[in-house]
Amino acid sequence: MEYINRHLEDKVLSLSESYSAILITGPRQSGKTTMLKMLAEKENIGREYVTLDDLSVREMAKNDPAMFLQLHKPPVLIDEVQYAPELFTYIKIHIDKKHTPGDFWMTGSQIFRLMRGVQESLAGRVALLHMSPLSQREIDGRPAVPFSTNFDMLVAESKKIKPITAPEVYKRLWKGSMPGIVSGLFPDREIYYSSYISTYIERDVRELSGNIDALKFNRFITAMAARSAQMLNFSAVAEDADIDIQTAKAWTNILETLGIIFLLHPYSNNVLKRTIKTPKVYFYDTGLVCYLTKWSSPEIAENGAMNGALLENYTVSEIVKSYQSVGMEPYLYYYRDRDAKEIDVIIEGDGTLCPIEIKKTALPDKRIVKAFGVIDKAPLKIGTGAVLCMAEQLGAFDKNNLIVPIWMI
Numbered sequence: 001m002e003y004i005n006r007h008l009e010d011k012v013l014s015l016s017e018s019y020s021a022i023l024i025t026g027p028r029q030s031g032k033t034t035m036l037k038m039l040a041e042k043e044n045i046g047r048e049y050v051t052l053d054d055l056s057v058r059e060m061a062k063n064d065p066a067m068f069l070q071l072h073k074p075p076v077l078i079d080e081v082q083y084a085p086e087l088f089t090y091i092k093i094h095i096d097k098k099h100t101p102g103d104f105w106m107t108g109s110q111i112f113r114l115m116r117g118v119q120e121s122l123a124g125r126v127a128l129l130h131m132s133p134l135s136q137r138e139i140d141g142r143p144a145v146p147f148s149t150n151f152d153m154l155v156a157e158s159k160k161i162k163p164i165t166a167p168e169v170y171k172r173l174w175k176g177s178m179p180g181i182v183s184g185l186f187p188d189r190e191i192y193y194s195s196y197i198s199t200y201i202e203r204d205v206r207e208l209s210g211n212i213d214a215l216k217f218n219r220f221i222t223a224m225a226a227r228s229a230q231m232l233n234f235s236a237v238a239e240d241a242d243i244d245i246q247t248a249k250a251w252t253n254i255l256e257t258l259g260i261i262f263l264l265h266p267y268s269n270n271v272l273k274r275t276i277k278t279p280k281v282y283f284y285d286t287g288l289v290c291y292l293t294k295w296s297s298p299e300i301a302e303n304g305a306m307n308g309a310l311l312e313n314y315t316v317s318e319i320v321k322s323y324q325s326v327g328m329e330p331y332l333y334y335y336r337d338r339d340a341k342e343i344d345v346i347i348e349g350d351g352t353l354c355p356i357e358i359k360k361t362a363l364p365d366k367r368i369v370k371a372f373g374v375i376d377k378a379p380l381k382i383g384t385g386a387v388l389c390m391a392e393q394l395g396a397f398d399k400n401n402l403i404v405p406i407w408m409i
Contacts, residue, residue, distance in 0.1 A: 002183055006035045007144035007325035008131055013039065015327075016102035019127040020095040023081070023106045023118060026131035027259035027284065028200040031179040032107040033079050035131070040077055040105070047105070048072055051079035058083045065090040074103035082108040085117030092121045110204065111257050132259065132284045133177035135321035136409065144325040147318075147409050148347070149354045149384040149402055157408060158394040164407045166362070166390045167302060173314040174298040176287015193291040197221065201260065208254050216241050220251055224261065224281060225292035229312035231278045231336070232263070252281075259284060262320065267333035267346045267353070269379060276336050284321075286314045311406070312358045315388055316345060318409040341374045352383035358406075362390040369401040 008024070012035075015022055024032045033051075040047040050072045052058040061068045061084035069090055072078070081087065091104055111130075118126055137144060145157065164172075175181060175189065178196070186192040197218070206212055223240035227233070238248040255261045263279040283289045289310065295301035301310055316332070323330035335343040335355075345356040355372040357364075364387045372385045386402040388409070395403035 003034065003038060004031075004134060004138055004179060004183060005141070006031060006131070007135070007138055008129055008327065009035060009039060011129060011327040012036070012105070013043075015127040015129075016105075018101055019125070020099065020101055021091060021104040021106065021122060021126040022102075022129065023108060023122075023126050024129045024131050025108050025111045025259065027133065028109045028204070029178055029180055029196065030131050030133045030259070032109075032131050033077075034179065036077050036105050036107065045075055047075040047077055049077045049079070052083040053080050062086050069094060074098075074100065075105075076103070077105040077107075079107050080109065081106040082110040082117075088117045088121035092125060095122075095125050109258060110208065111259060129327050130259070130324050132317070132321050132324055134179055134182055135177070135325055136172065136318055136407075137322065138325070139172075139177070139182055145322065146326055146328055146330075147322045148349070149356070149386045149404070151384065151396075151399075151402060154394055154402065154404060154408065161408055163392055163405065166360070167298065169311070169314070169390070169406060170302040170307075171298040173286040173310055174290045174295065174301050176285050176290070178285060178287065181287065189287070190291070193288060196288070201255075201258065204258055205251065205254050208257065209250060216243050217251065220248065221255070221260075222292045224252070224255065225283065225289045226306075227281060228283050228286075228289050228306075229309040229316070230280060231276075232281045233278075260288070262317075264316065264332055264334050264345070267335050267348075267375070267378075276338065280334055282313050282316050282320075284317050286310060286317065289313060308360055311360050312344060315358045315406055315409065318406075319345065319347070322409060335375060337374065341371060343371055343375065346375065348380070352381045353378055354383040355385040357385075357387045359387055359389045362392065364389050364391070364403055366397045366401075369397060372401070 012022060026032055037049060050057060052061055065087045180186045181189055181192055202214055202217060205217060220241035220243060223237045234245050234248045238245045261281055261283050263281055265279045266276055290301055293306060295304055320330050331348040333346045335346055343355045344358045347354045353375055355375060357368050368387050369385055375382060384400055384402060386404045388404050388406050391403050391405045
């Protein structure tokens with residue numbers, strides 16, 4: 001199996017020179033441990049690897065954390081650290097005593113539970129990074145570049161990237177971005193995703209919410225996938241899954257905690273009073289969406305009823321990954337008001353708002369960018385807007401509105 005280089009590698013190594021502890025969170029099977037083990041081999045300082053997936057090791061970490069750290073002395077890589085938040089206090093004591101950079105590398109696949117323990121014990125002492133499944137740039141072996149609508153940067157990038165066609169984009173989004181599939185380790189995609197849901201997701205949901213009805217949970221995650229890139233209507237999801245609204249909200253929160261989905265919240269401020277409050281839901285991995293919504297091939301997905309939603313989910317998740325890959329937090333929103341005026345994505349940064357529309361067409365109509373005018377009253381400066389689409393090359397309607405091919409993200 002071929003290892004695919006991850007953009008976070010450089011960030012981990014540079015942070016290890018100043019922070020005593022680094023914690024990488026993200027969904028299971030997204031490649032956190034593989035990357036850290038590979039980096040540990042490279043640094044060649046005898047870093048020990050220990051996983052709390054092992055029940056006897058976990059038992060000791062929970063019941064005698066001091067003894068655990070004597071047995072597994074830094075530099076150490078602790079996998080699935082969320083299982084023993086008791087360790088955090090002892091790690092803090094060790095860090096305060098020794099101040100040795102790079103002592104603790106940790107991974108965790110339950111973001112919220114983990115963060116609580118971290119905030120209580122390790123605030124200011126730990127560097128937090130998030131790793132999603134592979135980004136398109138990582139799969140192609142291209143360098144990390146957080147997506148922006150900066151024209152000069154896009155021109156420079158467009159010279160380095162080989163264009164791909166719409167069917168190729170759908171092939172990518174249908175196949176998904178889990179390292180196990182992309183690397184060829186698991187050639188059977190159907191079996192991979194069905195095992196992923198029953199082995200990891202269901203097990204973790206049980207752990208976070210007590211006993212669950214596996215059948216209802218399956219219906220729930222399928223109902224969420226069917227609504228990817230749409231506003232999240234909890235009562236409709238609850239009805240589909242035959243659960244109550246409170247359970248639908250709790251399970252949504254857990255899928256977010258596990259790094260399976262993320263929510264895009266509407267952009268609003270005191271001036272834009274007519275905006276609605278409902279978030280939109282996206283999956284980090286479009287392969288999982290295609291599996292759950294039963295699109296049996298890329299061609300059928302490209303021509304099916306969800307083709308626009310799948311493309312939007314893919315595009316937004318790639319934008320998010322482009323920021324996470326360099327250790328940055330993306331500030332993304334969408335806009336919709338009570339008059340049904342809508343902007344798919346707004347990127348906020350450096351005091352500007354950059355509006356973005358996502359369209360399946362190769363020849364976008366200039367009227368699309370008219371919608372961008374709804375945020376003119378916002379207190380921040382309006383930056384360059386863009387239509388992300390299937391165009392063959394980078395172009396523009398005018399100096400403020402670009403036409404950017406999706407393969408350039």
